[in-house]
Amino acid sequence: MKPSYILFLFLALFTACAEQPVEVEEFPVSMPASLDPNGGTWRTVMGIAPADVLLPAPDSVGSARLNAQLLETERMTLSRTAAQEEEATWWASGAVLRWNQIARDLVVKYNRPLPHGVAPNPVRPVASPPFAARAYAMLSVAQYDALVLTWHHKFEVNRPAASELDADIDALFPGSGLPAYPSEDAAIALASLEVLKALFPLEEAYLQGLAQNHQLSRLWAGANVRNDLEAGATIGKAAAGRVLARASQDRMTIASDPTDTWLGIIVPYTPWESLDAVPGKPVLPRFGEVKPWFDSLETFATLPPPPPAIGSLAFEEDIALVTKFTAEGNREYWRIADFWADGSGTYAPPGHWNSIAEKYIRSENLNELRAARVLSLMNRAVMDAGVVCWYAKYKYFLPRPSQVDPRIKTATGIPNFPAYTSGHATFSMAAATTLAHLFPDRRDEVIAMAEEAGRSRVVSGIHYQFDNIYGQATGKGVADLAVKWALTDGAE
Amino acid sequence: MSSNFPITLVKTSVLALLFLLQCPSLPAQGLVDGFMKGRGQTDAVLSYSFESYSQYYSGTTAVENPGLGTIRTQSASLFVAAGISSWLDVILNVPQVWTAPSQGFWPSQSGLQDFSGALRLLAFERSFGEVGLLRLMLAGGIRLPLTAYVPDAPVAIGHQSTQLDSRAILHYQHKSGVFAMAQGGYLRQGNVVIDRGYEVLVPDAYEGLFRLGYAGAKIYGHAWLNIREARSGTDLGPGVPFPTNKIDFVRAGIDVAAPIPGMERFSGVVGTGFTLQGRNVGHATRFSAGLIYHLPGWKGL
Numbered sequence: 001m002k003p004s005y006i007l008f009l010f011l012a013l014f015t016a017c018a019e020q021p022v023e024v025e026e027f028p029v030s031m032p033a034s035l036d037p038n039g040g041t042w043r044t045v046m047g048i049a050p051a052d053v054l055l056p057a058p059d060s061v062g063s064a065r066l067n068a069q070l071l072e073t074e075r076m077t078l079s080r081t082a083a084q085e086e087e088a089t090w091w092a093s094g095a096v097l098r099w100n101q102i103a104r105d106l107v108v109k110y111n112r113p114l115p116h117g118v119a120p121n122p123v124r125p126v127a128s129p130p131f132a133a134r135a136y137a138m139l140s141v142a143q144y145d146a147l148v149l150t151w152h153h154k155f156e157v158n159r160p161a162a163s164e165l166d167a168d169i170d171a172l173f174p175g176s177g178l179p180a181y182p183s184e185d186a187a188i189a190l191a192s193l194e195v196l197k198a199l200f201p202l203e204e205a206y207l208q209g210l211a212q213n214h215q216l217s218r219l220w221a222g223a224n225v226r227n228d229l230e231a232g233a234t235i236g237k238a239a240a241g242r243v244l245a246r247a248s249q250d251r252m253t254i255a256s257d258p259t260d261t262w263l264g265i266i267v268p269y270t271p272w273e274s275l276d277a278v279p280g281k282p283v284l285p286r287f288g289e290v291k292p293w294f295d296s297l298e299t300f301a302t303l304p305p306p307p308p309a310i311g312s313l314a315f316e317e318d319i320a321l322v323t324k325f326t327a328e329g330n331r332e333y334w335r336i337a338d339f340w341a342d343g344s345g346t347y348a349p350p351g352h353w354n355s356i357a358e359k360y361i362r363s364e365n366l367n368e369l370r371a372a373r374v375l376s377l378m379n380r381a382v383m384d385a386g387v388v389c390w391y392a393k394y395k396y397f398l399p400r401p402s403q404v405d406p407r408i409k410t411a412t413g414i415p416n417f418p419a420y421t422s423g424h425a426t427f428s429m430a431a432a433t434t435l436a437h438l439f440p441d442r443r444d445e446v447i448a449m450a451e452e453a454g455r456s457r458v459v460s461g462i463h464y465q466f467d468n469i470y471g472q473a474t475g476k477g478v479a480d481l482a483v484k485w486a487l488t489d490g491a492e
Numbered sequence: 493m494s495s496n497f498p499i500t501l502v503k504t505s506v507l508a509l510l511f512l513l514q515c516p517s518l519p520a521q522g523l524v525d526g527f528m529k530g531r532g533q534t535d536a537v538l539s540y541s542f543e544s545y546s547q548y549y550s551g552t553t554a555v556e557n558p559g560l561g562t563i564r565t566q567s568a569s570l571f572v573a574a575g576i577s578s579w580l581d582v583i584l585n586v587p588q589v590w591t592a593p594s595q596g597f598w599p600s601q602s603g604l605q606d607f608s609g610a611l612r613l614l615a616f617e618r619s620f621g622e623v624g625l626l627r628l629m630l631a632g633g634i635r636l637p638l639t640a641y642v643p644d645a646p647v648a649i650g651h652q653s654t655q656l657d658s659r660a661i662l663h664y665q666h667k668s669g670v671f672a673m674a675q676g677g678y679l680r681q682g683n684v685v686i687d688r689g690y691e692v693l694v695p696d697a698y699e700g701l702f703r704l705g706y707a708g709a710k711i712y713g714h715a716w717l718n719i720r721e722a723r724s725g726t727d728l729g730p731g732v733p734f735p736t737n738k739i740d741f742v743r744a745g746i747d748v749a750a751p752i753p754g755m756e757r758f759s760g761v762v763g764t765g766f767t768l769q770g771r772n773v774g775h776a777t778r779f780s781a782g783l784i785y786h787l788p789g790w791k792g793l
Contacts, residue, residue: 019723022683022693112729277559277596329599331640338644338687345729346688402597409599411645461597 027093029173032367036491039369040152043489044145045293045376046242050152053238055231058157058181061165069225070166077170077222088172088221091214095185096143096371097358099192102210103139104347104354106200107132111344113416116280120256123201129423130287132348133386134252135199137293137379138243142191144376146239147369150187150232154179163222171222176367182231183224184368189214190236198244250291257285265397269310270404272397272418282417288391293380294481302388302477304470307398307420318464319408322401326408326461337411337460340424340453344413349424349453350382353431356449360439373491378434381482385430385475386423392474393418400462411460421471422463425454429475430482437483450475524583524612524631526663526673527707529575532790537571539761539782545774551727552771560646561595563774567605579614586638589649598647604638605650610657624666631677633657644686644734651735653694654682665707671714673703684735694735695725712749716765717742728772740771749784759784 040050059066091098110127114120125131159181163171178184193211197204215233218224262285265271274280292299308314325333342349357378361371398420402408415423432450436443454472457463486492529535546562547554569587576582585608592600610633617627635655643652659677681694698721705714718741725738745765752758765778 019693019696022691275597277557326599331642334642335687338642339689341688406597408597410597411599414597 027362029089029092030094030176030362031174031365032176032178032370033365034367034370035176035178036151036367036369037155038490039367040148040150040155042148042151042369042373042491043485044148044239045141045380046145046239046246048145048149048239048242050149053149053235055153055182055234056227058153058159058231059225059227061159066165066225066227069227070162070169073162073219073222073225074166074169076219077172080170080172080220084217084220085172087213088217091185091217092173092221094362094368094371095188095214096147096368096375097361098214099139099143099188099196100136100354100358100375102192102207103135103196104351106196106203107135107347107351108345110200111346111348113283113344116276116278125199127348128283129342129348129350129427130255130284130290130383130386130390133350133379133383133427134247134250134290135196136350136354136375137383138199138247139192139195140372140375140379141293142195142236142240142243143188144369144372145242146187146191146236147184147372149235149239150182150184151369153182153231153235154184157181159228161223162225162228169222173221175223178367180224181228182235183215183218183228184232185218185224186215186229186232187236187239188232188368188372190233191240192236194237194240195243198247246291251286251289255284255287255290257281261285262394265394267397270399272399273403274416275400275403275414276416280416282394283415284390284417285394288387288389288394290387292384292387294384294478294485298481299384299388299478300391302385302474303395304392304421304474307396307464307466307470310399310404314466315464318466319401319404321465322458322461322463323405323408325459326410330459333456333459334411336452336456340428340456341412341460342424343415349427350379350386350431352453353378353382353427353435356446357431357435360435360442364439370491373486373489374435374438377438377482377486378431381430381434381475381479382427384481385426385478388474388478389421389423389426389471392421392470393423396420398467401464402461408461410462412457412462414462419463420467421474422454422457422467423471424457425450425463425468425471426475428453429472430479431475433476433479434482434486437479437486524581524610524629524633524659524661524675526627526629526661526665526671526675526703528578528612528614528627528629529573529581531575531578534572534574534787534790536785536787537569537573537761537782538785539569539571539780541567541569541778541780543567543774543776543778545767545776547775548728549770549773549775552769554775557596557646559596560593560598563591563593563647565589565591565649581612583610583612583633584608591647591649593647598645601642601645601647601649603641603649605641606635606637606655608633608635610634612661622667624664627663627665629661629663631657631659631661642687643684651694652684653735656680656682659699669706669708671703671705671707673701675701677701686735692734692736693724695722695738697722697739710750713747715744715746717744725772737772739773740769741767741773742769743767745778757786759786 107127158179161175161180163169189211193207197207215229342352397418400414400419428450432446435446454468458465458468544564547556567587567589571585573583587605589605590602610631612629612631615628615630619625637652641649657679659675661675663673665671677699679697681696683691683693685691700719703714703716721740722738726736747763749761752760761782763780767775
């Protein structure tokens with residue numbers, strides 16, 4: 001009745017216990033569906049042109065200089081370690097997307113509100129949703145402009161990949177068929193490094209390490225020679241320089257409202273008040289004055305009309321709806337509220353849309369240039385829509401439903417800024433409308449997602465339905481500018 | 493049977509108390525005690541508990557959150573323990589939990605929480621005559637979320653993790669009724685898919701439970717010390733508990749049980765528990781009361 005195998009079984013149970021790790025999704029080496037040989041003619045965002053960047057000359061095939069570099073690559077492939085193979089494969093799954101993920105991870109790390117009263121620290125930014133929207137846009141634009149120039153030189157010089165010039169090079173994976181000079185990886189690495197280290201100064205050493213390994217990974221893989229990397233890096237750095245010069249003058253420095261002008265906002269109803277446990281200054285009160293990527297007049301044509309005044313019939317009807325939703329305690333409402341919340345400690349709503357765009361880019365095997373174009377169009381639309389949304393928030397300064405009626409309990413945290421219009425609805429419809437144009441087969445799916453994102457803020461009790469509706473309208477209106485751009489940038 | 497009836501009752505109460513003492517937002521602790529049920533003996537326990545805290549440990553720092561105020565949690569549990577044979581017991585528990593903050597805008601949460609089931613095996617028993625009795629038991633349990641309650645909110649009733657629990661229990665009982673028990677266990681916690689749409693790791697944990705008490709014919713009482721340490725995990729973000737949190741604590745308390753005069757087959761049990769140290773848990777105080785019903789004996793399996 002006390003068989004010893006029971007004891008044995010239990011001992012086995014105790015000792016065999018190892019935590020079950022969460023699986024990390026792995027991506028294969030990207031094989032682009034098309035190469036876009038005319039990509040070098042596409043319109044750049046910052047207007048940068050090939051003639052603006054002086055490159056190290058391409059070493060010609062058969063030259064002593066190139067042969068020496070081919071030998072270097074060959075040696076590196078022959079002494080390649082397993083870790084280097086892993087590194088090379090990791091980057092080769094899509095470098096634009098890898099750097100986009102790195103940016104999202106940094107937003108996760110820095111998306112922590114400061115306690116009220118603590119002065120902002122420029123080297124340790126708070127990656128709030130507007131900050132994140134701008135960061136993603138800057139990164140994507142630098143990547144895209146760098147790749148347009150890279151493509152121009154690639155098809156002009158038309159030098160094959162290292163492994164095609166030297167049969168002794170042990171290529172880690174088959175080439176994409178893309179000319180190798182300048183290296184698109186080096187261009188992406190430097191464009192991304194320069195932008196991200198400017199946004200997150202404390203991460204410079206970490207980012208330098210990534211950029212270094214990213215470039216070296218192309219030698220370990222046998223795909224490039226030093227000359228490819230140097231030319232790509234020069235382009236990446238120049239493209240980022242343009243973006244950073246613009247960013248130094250886009251008025252982001254006043255977005256946090258250092259002189260507290262928000263205290264003087266006057267509206268014809270009870271103004272917004274902080275519902276934080278310890279009330280305090282709202283998020284980036286003057287982000288609405290930051291310079292948009294698209295034409296300012298056209299962008300601000302999407303500014304919503306004033307909200308229904310508190311106490312008006314339209315307002316009462318709307319807040320009654322919010323009360324009804326929150327009183328239901330519906331689990332599905334809670335699920336979508338949580339799914340789209342993307343609050344502090346996450347990559348923020350704009351990051352969520354970058355992760356959605358990543359899936360689409362991967363599913364269609366877009367080349368690096370086209371991937372960067374998608375992200376550059378979407379992230380510019382998302383940021384500009386966010387600018388208009390923030391402008392509306394502080395122009396209309398409308399209280400959250402729970403301020404008007406404290407009995408309204410919410411399924412997600414109440415953001416510390418005014419309600420009208422909904423940032424989630426705005427960001428999401430801007431992203432979805434852009435993606436719907438770029439991935440027409442996904443139109444219904446992506447618009448439905450944006451509608452759910454907007455609705456999630458109403459059913460969770462932190463927004464009125466009119467916040468959602470007018471937020472979506474701004475998002476769509478700004479995305480239409482991105483679509484107009486897409487139709488004329490030479491890629492379609 | 494009638495002569496040891498009260499003893500049986502108080503034995504069961506110990507099991508019940510272990511459930512009463514658990515924080516409802518945490519996986520079951522102390523699923524089993526050191527008293528075997530005995531073949532054909534079954535007890536059902538209906539219990540109520542009230543727990544509250546106004547401070548919680550963010551990491552290891554005790555903080556207050558005016559956005560939550562005091563979190564008050566009530567639970568009602570149905571617990572059954574049955575002796576299948578002289579060496580095998582089965583133990584089941586189902587709680588309904590209600591929890592609410594006193595301030596702020598987070599809604600209250602309630603629902604059927606997690607089913608717990610365990611088997612306890614007598615692995616070794618030796619009587620030392622006048623000196624007493626030494627017993628080694630092994631127990632294996634499972635804990636399964638019964639409803640789709642919210643797993644990651646500042647106010648929540650649980651973590652939605654499916655848990656496997658294996659433990660060894662050493663129990664020494666002196667003829668006078670004084671006893672001491674020590675148990676060590678490993679809690680294997682399944683990963684959770686949160687509403688945000690991805691899977692997160694819930695760290696496994698080690699647990700120790702120690703008890704010193706007296707089990708007499710008319711009264712039962714013990715003092716307990718419960719130590720939990722997660723193997724890994726994150727600290728609380730800005731006020732947001734998460735299934736990945738590293739949850740550690742040291743808790744202690746006292747429980748007393750006695751037969752209810754004039755009510756054959758019924759006993760009453762009361763208890764209290766305190767949090768002495770913690771990491772990512774509430775600095776909670778708990779009071780509980782329960783009614784034990786000893787079912788008529790059956791022949792077992």
